[in-house]
Amino acid sequence: MTKPDAFGSTGFDRRTFLAGTALVGAVSLLGLRPARADTPKAGGSLKIGMSGGATADSLDPRTYTDWVPTNIGYQLMNGLVEIDANNKATPELLESWEAKPGAIDWIFNVRKGVTFSNGKTLDADDIIYSINLHRGDTTSAAKAVLEDIVDIKKLDANQILVSLKSGNADLPYLLSDYHLMVVPNGFADWAKPIGTAGYVLESFEPGVRAVTRKQGSYWKAGCGHVDGIETLVINDTAARTNALLSGQVDLINRLDARTVDLLAKKPGVQVVRSSAGQHACLVMNTTLAPYSNKHLRLALKYAIDRQKVIDTVLKGYGVIGNDHPIPRTSPYFNGDLPQHTYDPDKAKFHLKEAGVSDPKFQLAVAEAAFTGATDTGVIFQATAAKAGIALDVKREPSDGYWDNVWMKAPFCASYWGGRPTPDQMFSIAYKSDAKWNDTAWKSEAFDKLLIEARAELDEAKRKTMYGEMQRLVSDDGGALIPMFIDYLEAGTARVKGMGPHPMFDFMGQRIGEKVWIEA
Amino acid sequence: MFRLVAGRIGLGLLTLFAVSALLYLGTQMLPGDVASALLGQQATPETLAALREKLGLNEPAWLRFLHWLWGAVQGDLGNSLANGRPIAAELLPRLGNTLFLASYAALLAVPLAVGLGILAAIRADGIVDRVATTSTLIAISVPEFFVAYVLVIIFASELGWLPSLATVYHTMGFLERLYVTTLPAITLTLVVAAHMMRMTRASILAVMSSPYIEMATLKGLRRRRVVVRHALPNAAAPIIAVVALNLAYLVVGVVVIEVVFVYPGIGQLMVDAVSKRDLPTVQACGLMFATTFVTLNTLADVLSILVNPRLRHKR
Secondary structure, three states, X not given: OOOOOOOOOOOOOXXXXXXXXXXXXXXXXXXXXXXXXXXXXXXOEEEEEEOOOOOOOOOOHHHOOOHHHHHHHHHHOOEOEEEOOOOOEEEOOEEEEEEOOOOOEEEEEEOOOOEOOOOOEOOHHHHHHHHHOOOOOOOOOOOHHHOOEEEEXXXXXXXXXXXXXXXXXXXXXXXXXXXXXXXOOOOOOOOOOOOOOOEEEEEEEOOOEEEEEEOOOOOOOOOOOOOEEEEEEOOOHHHHHHHHHOOOOOEEOOOOXXXXXXXXXXXXXXXXXXXXXXXXXXXXXXXXXXXOOHHHHHHHHHOOOHHHHHHHHOOOOEEEOOOOOOOOOOOOOOOOOOOOOOOHHHHHHHHHHHOOOOOEEEEEEOOOOOOOHHHHHHHHHXXXXXXXXXXXXXEOOOOOHHHHOOXXXXXXXXXXXXXXXXXXXXXXXXXXXXOOOOOOOOOHHHHHHHHHHHHOOOHHHHHHHHHHHHHHHHHHOOEEEEEEEOEEEEEEOOEEOOOOOOOOHHHHHOHHHHOEEOO | OHHHHHHHHXXXXXXXXXXXXXXXXXXXXXXXXXXXXXXXXXXXXXXXXXXXXXXXXXXXXXXXXXXXXXXXXXXXXXXXXXXXXXXXXXXXXXXXXXXXXXHHHHHHHHHHHHHHHHHHHHOOOOHHHHHHHHHHHHHHHOOHHHHHHHXXXXXXXXXXXXXOOOOOOOOOOHHHHHHHXXXXXXXXXXHHHHHHHHHHHHHHHXXXXXXXXXXXXXXXXXXXXXXXXXXXXXXXXXXXXXXXXXHHHHHHOOHHHHHHHOOOOHHHHHHHHHHOOOHXXXXXXXXXXXXXXXXXXXXXXXXXXXXXXXXXXXX
């Protein structure tokens, strides 16, 4: 069961990122081989072993909730905008764009000279059709992302006009959502998607494997090296690791942090670590007593030993969190905020302020929330005890966790995947009326700032505003965010060109077209 | 005798009916109905009501059960909730895969286990007996995923003889299929052989203390002949029963093995379906498992009656 991790987003402007891209240098490469600038070689076949697939999977981009269909989707189809390794929105099928003053109306130029695998030439109608699959009367997982789009007009064969409800300087980021894959106008045969990417579908058995084959030349420069890609669904971590070690697959995702050091030591194995926005949360419902009390929330925030959790649960493959969802890799990260650390005395002080004499709480956890959630709960229990807090860790079944526990239990474990912009993250889960506001936190000051920042074009002001929002969430919000969790993936030495990505693992799920094979 | 056999088959069908009713009842008792599971969070009361009407959820449960059962008998298992495809089309290839692996394992395990059991009985307390008894005891005492991982480490990671992944697909040739499923088949063999071997040995030895065996021995027959000709036929019924039980296990109990070796069998399908709350698929898988179990057990009963004349008459 995967949490629908794809909802809302509201983007970000590419120029704002130029300043902050250096921060993404926090991503690093472990293992034997540093990413060298070798010359890519064509040929060979790539075998990917992935977790995140099920029998129920379909290649219809509206249904993607996990990585296997998304990865296969990107082998066949292109997106509108791509987030690159520096967290920047770069053109994919939308070649260039320009916002009219106020950022309400946007002009997008469609890339010329691109053909679909069925021979049709890409034009504005295909783009409009593909975006509209996720608008209006649809069950698409990306519907919320595009809710601010009022209208899409065709200006000419290669140009469209997108109009928004209100100004948003981040529209290109919005359009980088991985559900927004482009198919020909009117296309509906999702058993065999037609796209503009480097590969065509040969066979697809949901939850088992997919085979794609290279077709002709690929319009995207420096991409699409291998002749064929086989994607195998391997949901069991041990089986995935064994498959890599025995050379049955070239790449695997979602490594077990507890064994990654051993794996990195193996000759012929390279491990890639991406520090991204993915983070663990312990969410308190701020409308329910006792969690409605700000001091009590602070007491709990001071009662957890974050570093111990990172060292134990993540084996160090994580970064300490400060109870707000903006990662250090973001140019808007507020580094001036005092870090919440483990401090039983402060916890006791805030308990007293809250007027709680008999501090007993129940934290619901399940491995579905994030791997190691149960252990996190147990460590929390031990460290909180020193502050006189009795924490009862209630283990819930992973199956049905998102339906039955998340957003229902007053205090429970959860996680969020990274978003390219603070606006997007805050709009999904922290704005008072956000659909997935899992702490039910409401703050007028925060909402006002969020709307203002969205339309603010002065970079320095914007940074101050997002910094202030982080402070509000960190001090007052209901989310206890102990850590950001690194993505860990591995490949055999014959795979070249692997690298970290600030958004998702497997190079933003486009790894198939990016790597090459050195025999 | 015909009546007796027909009675057993009738009893088997009755059991299957009861199991299917329990299965249906069990999945109905889960919170939320199919309509709300389908529509998810965006459900409005109107769309819920419309969908309930469309799916026939307004009918009483027993009527829906009969509809479902009637469909299942005709091979219509309904549509999957997760992707809308007919369940039967999804389930049959998976069932075929599982049966393939089960047959492969059975062809290895049954002759091996029964043969070893007989050998151990002939040379009770001899070296063969001791080695066989101890090693099967070890195999049965550790969890099956452990057996699987040990085999993977030895044969796939270290020696590189066999693949650790048993992913099969429909275009795969028979020999390649055999090759990739060898490790799971060996694992299953180790897991079920112990039970069958020990039962074979025990039932033969139990018969060995009866007066007619003593008579045969007194006549001067060799032990090997006494065991094979005189004891084995009378010990056959429990052996057949335990073999059937283990064959059923090869089909219904392989979920863990399928996960470890990434084998696209029916167990994996059921695991997927459970995690997606795809109840019709869960029911269909459950029904397949129950059918396999009941069929094999009925078959074992009938076979026992056929090989042992004493079972044909009530005492």
